[in-house]
Each structure stands twice: as C-alpha cells, then as structure tokens.
Amino acid sequence: IRWNLPVRVKLIVLVGFLLAAISGFIYFYFPARLEHQARQHLEDKASSIVGMTAYTLVPAMLFDDSRTAAEVIQGARVVPALVYLRVFTDTGEPFANFGSNDEPNLHQLVVPVRHQGRTLGRVEAGFAGTSVTESVERSRRAAAGISLLVFFVGCGLVYAIGSLVTAPLREIVAAALRIDSGDLTQRAQVRSGDEVGRLATTFNDMVDSVEERTERLHLEITERHRVESALRESENAKRALLNAIPDYMLRVDTQGTLLEARGAQSDFELTPRELLQKKLTDVLPRSASKIAM
Numbered sequence: 001i002r003w004n005l006p007v008r009v010k011l012i013v014l015v016g017f018l019l020a021a022i023s024g025f026i027y028f029y030f031p032a033r034l035e036h037q038a039r040q041h042l043e044d045k046a047s048s049i050v051g052m053t054a055y056t057l058v059p060a061m062l063f064d065d066s067r068t069a070a071e072v073i074q075g076a077r078v079v080p081a082l083v084y085l086r087v088f089t090d091t092g093e094p095f096a097n098f099g100s101n102d103e104p105n106l107h108q109l110v111v112p113v114r115h116q117g118r119t120l121g122r123v124e125a126g127f128a129g130t131s132v133t134e135s136v137e138r139s140r141r142a143a144a145g146i147s148l149l150v151f152f153v154g155c156g157l158v159y160a161i162g163s164l165v166t167a168p169l170r171e172i173v174a175a176a177l178r179i180d181s182g183d184l185t186q187r188a189q190v191r192s193g194d195e196v197g198r199l200a201t202t203f204n205d206m207v208d209s210v211e212e213r214t215e216r217l218h219l220e221i222t223e224r225h226r227v228e229s230a231l232r233e234s235e236n237a238k239r240a241l242l243n244a245i246p247d248y249m250l251r252v253d254t255q256g257t258l259l260e261a262r263g264a265q266s267d268f269e270l271t272p273r274e275l276l277q278k279k280l281t282d283v284l285p286r287s288a289s290k291i292a293m
Helices: 007-056 058-062 064-076 130-180 195-244 286-292
Strands: 082-089 092-096 106-115 118-128 251-253 258-262
Touching: 007 058, 007 064, 007 082, 007 106, 007 118, 007 130, 058 064, 058 106, 058 118, 064 082, 064 092, 130 195
Parallel strands: none
Antiparallel strands: 082 092, 082 118, 106 118, 251 258
16 A cells, blocks of 8 residues: 655554554553452452351351451451341351441352361351552552553654654755756765765765766767857858859769759750759760860
8 A cells, every 4th residue: 555645654653553453452451450369369358257256156166156256347347348248057047247248349258167078157248349440540540640641652762763864855955856846966865974974974965967968968068069160151152152253053963964053054955953953965075074074
C-alpha cells in the first residue's frame, strides 16, 4: 500500500499504533493480574481464618458448649472482611452464627470441623469482595492514566524526533523545487555527517554538476550562434560580390553538367533555370567548353 503522506506523519501513525498496543496492554493486563493476586490473597486469608476458627471450635462442639463457640466467633469478627460466619453440627443444625449473607459479591467458604477423623460439623463464612473490587478499580484508573500518559508522551516524542529527522529532508525538497523553477544557485544545508548529511552533500554535488554543464552548454550555444552568424555574413558577402560581377558565371560538376548559372538572360538563348542540368557542350562552343572544362 502506497501512502501519499509525509515521512513524519507515517512515523507518527506507525509508532502511534505501537504505543496504543502498549497502552492497551498496560490497561488490561496489570489490573487483571492485580485482581487475580488480590482474590488469591483473599482466598488464602479466608481459608486461614476459617480453618483456624474450625480448629478452635472443636472443644466447644465436642462438649456442646455454645458459649465457648460464641466467644470463638466473637474473636473471628475482628477481621474486617468477614461478613458472616455460621457453625452447623454434623446433623445440619445451627450451632452458632453472626451476620447474614445478603450482601452481594461475597467470597464464600465452607470448612469441616474434624476431630480424630470424625466430622463434628462445618463452618460457613462469607468475606466481602468489595475491597478487592475497589482495589481493582483504583488500579484500572491508575493504569488508564499511565496508558494515556505513555501514549501522548510517546506521540509527542515521536513528533519531535520526526520533525528533527525530516527537517533536513524538507529543506532538500524545497531547494529542489526552487532549482526546478530555474534557480541553480540554491543549495541544501549540510548539518551533519549522517545519512541525511551525505544525501545533502550528494545533492549539492549533483546541482554543481548540473550548473556547470548548463553553463558549458550555454557557452557552446552562444559560440554556435556566433559562428552561424559569421557564416551567414560571409555567405551574404560572397553572394553580393557574385551578384555584382557583370559576366555570366557557370558552375559545373566533373561531368560537365551545369549546376548553377548567373548572369544576364540575354547572354544565352536559355534562362538560367533552363540551363541547369544541361551539358556544358550543349550551351557553349566546343572550343570554349574544352577551356571551361
């Protein structure tokens, strides 16, 4: 595909796509990774708390001590993320509880209460995922800000670099346009020794060569005009001299054929036009024609 766009614009477009891809990666990847880590941390924390609670409830459930169970649950309530906790016996009857599971976006966990291989009951707990959601939203906003910053700063840097790189090229193009209009005194400025500088040097050498050839051609044309003018003047002088001679003049080839005749028409019976291509012996006496030959 041929893009009829300046080099700077092409550079900005191509790098802009790359920066957009990088910004999109930052915006989608890092918040998702943070969310996964936060949820994993919540699960590990919830498993640890519920497992410890289930272990602490073993004596209370062995001796059916609901007061001790309430104290254990009261100790678990110090965890801010814990929304509810319920303890059930092995028959499914409620043993102790606090809170409710009406809140949305809960991370729920069920851990059995065991003692010497015997299941005494189970503990059900729910942990709020609000903190995880809020943390993810904050990370998304931060990632969006970083992505936009990377994109716009990157585009600005690319624009500046593109302007710096293409400025000498634009000067060369402007000089070429002025030369095309006939001003052969224009030259490109050589600002560096890199590829662009070598291009400017080569361009100037080419213009010098063109200017030199143009001047030489102009001198040759002027000299040719002078020589042609001198030849015309010499030819006119010869013709004027020949026209001034009163005698009849004949020009013949080696075979004696008349090529040109000048003089008064009364000197011969034929006109000068009628004499052309005739033999000299046809228009002059034999003795005269032998002398002329």
